[in-house]
Amino acid sequence: xxxxxxxxxxxxxxxxxxxxxxxxxxxxxxxxxxxxxxxxxxxxxxxxxxxxxxxxxxxxxxxxxxxxxxxxxxxxxxxxxxxxxxxxxxxxxxxxxxxxxxxxxxxxxxxxxxxxxxxxxxxxxxxxxxxxxxxxxxxxxxxxxxxxxxxxxxxxxxxxxxxxxxxxxxxxxxxxxxxxxxxxxxxxxxxxxxxxxxxxxxxxxxxxxxxxxxxxxxxxxxxxxxxxxxxxxxxxxxxxxxxxxxxxxxxxxxxxxxxxxxxxxxxxxxxxxxxxxxxxxxxxxxxxxxxxxxxxxxxxxxxxxxxxxxxxxxxxxxxxxxxxxxxxxxxxxxxxxxxxxxxxxxxxxxxxxxxxxxxxxxxxxxxxxxxxxxxxxxxxxxxxxxxxxxxxxxxxxxxxxxxxxxxxxxxxxxxxxxxxxxxxxxxxxxxxxxxxxxxxxxxxxxxxxxxxxxxxxxxxxxxxxxxxxxxxxxxxxxxxxxxxxxxxxxxxxxxxxxxxxxxxxxxxxxxxxxxxxxxxxxxxxxxxxxxxxxxxxxxxxxxxxxxxxxxxxxxxxxxxxxxxxxxxxxxxxxxxxxxxxxxxxxxxxxxxxxxxxxxxxxxxxxxxxxxxxxxxxxxxxxxxxxxxxxxxxxxxxxxxxxxxxxxxxxxxxxxxxxxxxxxxxxxxxxxxxxxxxxxxxxxxxxxxxxxxxxxxxxxxxxxxxxxxxxxxxxxxxxxxxxxxxxxxxxxxxxxxxxxxxxxxxxxxxxxxxxxxxxxxxxxxxxxxxxxxxxxxxxxxxxxxxxxxxxxxxxxxxxxxxxxx
Ligand SMILES: *[C@@H]1O[C@H](CO)[C@@H](O)[C@H](O)[C@H]1NC(C)=O
Ligand SMILES: *[C@@H]1O[C@H](CO)[C@@H](O)[C@H](O)[C@H]1NC(C)=O
Ligand SMILES: *[C@@H]1O[C@H](CO)[C@@H](O)[C@H](O)[C@H]1NC(C)=O
Ligand SMILES: *[C@@H]1O[C@H](CO)[C@@H](O)[C@H](O)[C@H]1NC(C)=O
Numbered sequence: 130x131x132x133x134x135x136x137x138x139x140x141x142x143x144x145x146x147x148x149x150x151x152x153x154x155x156x157x158x159x160x161x162x163x164x165x166x167x168x169x170x171x172x173x174x175x176x177x178x179x180x181x182x183x184x185x186x187x188x189x190x191x192x193x194x195x196x197x198x199x200x201x202x203x204x205x206x207x208x209x210x211x212x213x214x215x216x217x218x219x220x221x222x223x224x225x226x227x228x229x230x231x232x233x234x235x236x237x238x239x240x241x242x243x244x245x246x247x248x249x250x251x252x253x254x255x256x257x258x259x260x261x262x263x264x265x266x267x268x269x270x271x272x273x274x275x276x277x278x279x280x281x282x283x284x285x286x287x288x289x290x291x292x293x294x295x296x297x298x299x300x301x302x303x304x305x306x307x308x309x310x311x312x313x314x315x316x317x318x319x320x321x322x323x324x325x326x327x328x329x330x331x332x333x334x335x336x337x338x339x340x341x342x343x344x345x346x347x348x349x350x351x352x353x354x355x356x357x358x359x360x361x362x363x364x365x366x367x368x369x370x371x372x373x374x375x376x377x378x379x380x381x382x383x384x385x386x387x388x389x390x391x392x393x394x395x396x397x398x399x400x401x402x403x404x405x406x407x408x409x410x411x412x413x414x415x416x417x418x419x420x421x422x423x424x425x426x427x428x429x430x431x432x433x434x435x436x437x438x439x440x441x442x443x444x445x446x447x448x449x450x451x452x453x454x455x456x457x458x459x460x461x462x463x464x465x466x467x468x469x470x471x472x473x474x475x476x477x478x479x480x481x482x483x484x485x486x487x488x489x490x491x492x493x494x495x496x497x498x499x500x501x502x503x504x505x506x507x508x509x510x511x512x513x514x515x516x517x518x519x520x521x522x523x524x525x526x527x528x529x530x531x532x533x534x535x536x537x538x539x540x541x542x543x544x545x546x547x548x549x550x551x552x553x554x555x556x557x558x559x560x561x562x563x564x565x566x567x568x569x570x571x572x573x574x575x576x577x578x579x580x581x582x583x584x585x586x587x588x589x590x591x592x593x594x595x596x597x598x599x600x601x602x603x604x605x606x607x608x609x610x611x612x613x614x615x616x617x618x619x620x621x622x623x624x625x626x627x628x629x630x631x632x633x634x635x636x637x638x639x640x641x642x643x644x645x646x647x648x649x650x651x652x653x654x655x656x657x658x659x660x661x662x663x664x665x666x667x668x669x670x671x672x673x674x675x676x677x678x679x680x681x682x683x684x685x686x687x688x689x690x691x692x693x694x695x696x697x698x699x700x701x702x703x704x705x706x707x708x709x710x711x712x713x714x715x716x717x718x719x720x721x722x723x724x725x726x727x728x729x730x731x732x733x734x735x736x737x738x739x740x741x742x743x744x745x746x747x748x749x750x751x752x753x754x755x756x757x758x759x760x761x762x763x764x765x766x767x768x769x770x771x772x773x774x775x776x777x778x779x780x781x782x783x784x785x786x787x788x789x790x791x792x793x794x795x796x797x798x799x800x801x802x803x804x805x806x807x808x809x810x811x812x813x814x815x816x817x818x819x820x821x822x823x824x825x826x827x828x829x830x831x832x833x834x835x836x837x838x839x840x841x842x843x844x845x846x847x848x849x850x851x852x853x854x855x856x857x858x859x860x861x862x863x864x865x866x867x868x869x870x871x872x873x874x875x876x877x878x879x880x881x882x883x884x885x886x887x888x889x890x891x892x893x894x895x896x897x898x899x900x901x902x903x904x905x906x907x908x909x910x911x912x913x914x915x916x917x918x919x920x921x922x923x924x925x926x927x928x929x930x931x932x933x
Contacts, residue, residue, distance in 0.1 A: 164188035189228035250292030334708030393457025451475025518575030559618030613638025822902030828881035848890030864926035
């Protein structure tokens with residue numbers, strides 16, 4: 130056996146050497162590490178004894194390694210074992226490929242519906258050497274009858290052991306730079322964008338604004354819709370039929386896509402498990418005034434999944450001078466106090482009073498407030514924590530904890546590093562900007578976050594900004610409106626299942642639909658930015674994962690065990706059931722098996738349970754599709770076309786009156802009223818010479834007429850619109866030109882294919898939605914662009930906003 134051990138050392142040396150060589154070269158590409166259980170590989174938590182080459186990263190934990198060691202000993206101790214000492218090395222290598230991070234490929238197991246091999250795929254040269262020295266070990270390694278029948282035929286055996294994809298055969302796999310570079314780290318595409326995947330968790334929601342858990346051990350999660358409904362979800366993702374909370378009657382909102390009012394936030398008391406209290410934040414109308422109201426509720430004594438609707442205790446009401454910028458975040462920080470994040474009161478530029486609300490400490494708007502809600506049931510609704518920063522300042526409201534806030538939309542408390550607790554308790558917020566910048570802030574006691582003197586790092590109100598006594602805190606990160614127009618604050622990832630994401634602050638933008646991340650740099654304490662993309666190619670081809678999401682990112686969430694989610698919708702209206710909850714999954718590395726296990730406390734359910742049915746699907750790259758190919762004839766499509774023909778309002782917009790409604794930020798205060806009128810161009814594709822600004826749609830693989838890549842006609846030629854900030858306002862112009870009433874989706878990143886054969890004609894298009902053609906919108910000069918065909922824009926049009 131010593132002989133064997135010596136050999137193992139040599140093998141290990143060889144493998145480490147090979148791996149060492151791999152770290153050098155770059156070319157990017159999407160590799161797809163995957164284990165035999167169809168999940169990503171992991172770092173084994175305890176040392177391995179046999180398969181040491183996969184000690185740092187692979188698909189075996191200590192237990193599996195011990196089983197393989199026993200198999201190895203069984204083979205080597207067998208009377209039929211080959212005498213050649215080199216054979217031990219081969220047996221070990223073959224057995225250990227189960228621990229390779231590419232095990233699924235080596236064993237041809239990427240497709241769960243095909244049988245898995247018993248011997249890993251071997252490269253021909255390696256196989257013939259193995260056959261020559263070690264063939265008598267084969268029957269001990271596999272009971273594959275095909276192999277035993279071929280035993281005497283080297284060509285036959287080795288052909289049988291070959292792999293369809295030669296990149297993955299052993300041992301060439303080890304020297305494939307593309308596959309081994311950055312193995313185990315989060316993958317980035319060629320632009321440095323981190324590639325993550327998603328799991329759909331809930332759907333059919335109407336503007337889901339918040340998802341929270343009760344921290345009571347049940348691992349339920351609660352999702353709030355803007356209209357004032359909160360739904361209970363069980364850990365298996367089924368939803369209870371009866372809402373947890375229904376305050377739709379009191380909540381002030383509308384189905385208008387720009388409406389920032391409504392049920393905006395909720396949070397459970399840190400001691401909810403014992404006191405059953407929760408807090409909500411919503412818009413109400415009192416007489417002629419619009420207000421925000423913060424109330425306390427109790428859970429029902431008879432049903433743990435329903436709030437006692439008679440238990441409402443109003444904690445605080447604040448007048449809202451305008452209907453936008455209503456804030457909406459509520460949370461308990463580690464100090465046990467309730468934090469309330471209000472908006473600046475609305476309109477644009479914080480116009481109220483001498484220097485706006487946000488810089489006025491006598492106003493509760495434009496602030497982070499901190500109060501103590503743990504008071505007796507009678508008397509005052511809340512107390513002021515004794516160390517609130519402005520208690521001593523004359524005229525200042527004692528509730529104020531921090532000021533200079535415009536409209537913080539989504540804040541979170543960092544749970545801290547799972548081991549060291551570093552970062553614990555920090556409060557992160559996204560503060561929606563005015564005209565230029567969106568910012569991410571860390572909230573600290575007594576600090577001034579700058580608005581309306583500053584917007585991001587720049588001065589907004591020059592006079593206030595010049596006042597040196599201002600002493601404001603700069604954001605940890607700000608981005609311009611080229612990147613997005615309405616920030617949605619996220620969370621620092623501290624969950625268990627995606628170890629590579631630990632410490633990464635993941636957030637998004639409501640308008641542009643971008644996901645983004647910040648990571649603190651250890652030395653400088655600065656924050657480095659990376660965009661987050663959806664995994665392309667095969668990156669997300671794991672069972673249950675998807676790589677696309679609804680465009681409008683409304684909120685982020687953490688579940689009870691710290692995993693990260695976000696909520697987005699396709700049509701940001703309080704009545705459109707296109708909202709989906711997604712869980713963020715890193716396909717490059719998972720936690721070791723069993724590591725993230727928890728046992729939810731049982732939940733007594735008294736209402737009907739609605740099982741979760743996922744609807745979203747993975748988008749795989751299309752194998753070169755010929756667009757001239759006739760569309761497949763699906764009955765559904767025919768029906769749709771017929772309906773469109775019947776509904777087609779024709780080129781005269783006055784017939785159907787309403788032009789597609791312009792969309793604008795729900796929270797950014799950038800609303801524009803759509804002006805009716807401004808007729809559309811005659812439809813595209815007319816036989817005679819098209820007019821400048823005419824549009825046509827191309828590239829839908831089913832040939833549907835209501836969707837496709839936008840192609841525009843300018844100065845005698847057709848070209849594409851490639852615009853990474855393509856919005857529904859712009860899409861609305863195109864849809865209306867084509868005779869549809871609405872734009873259901875502004876599709877981006879060449880969802881309908883890249884028209885490489887056409888020139889790119891338009892970029893940076895900024896429409897209000899009422900223009901008669903894209904040429905009437907603001908845009909970069911015709912043919913002037915800083916994008917490529919991979920950003921070709923598309924649309925999905927419709928004549929009604931369908932409730933899915
Ligand atoms: C060995 O296997 C190869 C490939 O399967 C086959 O073409 C060949 O005829 C076999 N030779 C013998 C002697 O069976
Ligand atoms: C919520 O309450 C209103 C009345 O206040 C009722 O009309 C509505 O049906 C309720 N919604 C649900 C989903 O129970
Ligand atoms: C500050 O806000 C308070 C309360 O809204 C208001 O009465 C006061 O006039 C404001 N002060 C200035 C200087 O605008
Ligand atoms: C500058 O700030 C000080 C202190 O807040 C204030 O008293 C003063 O009015 C400010 N000046 C201007 C021009 O706003």
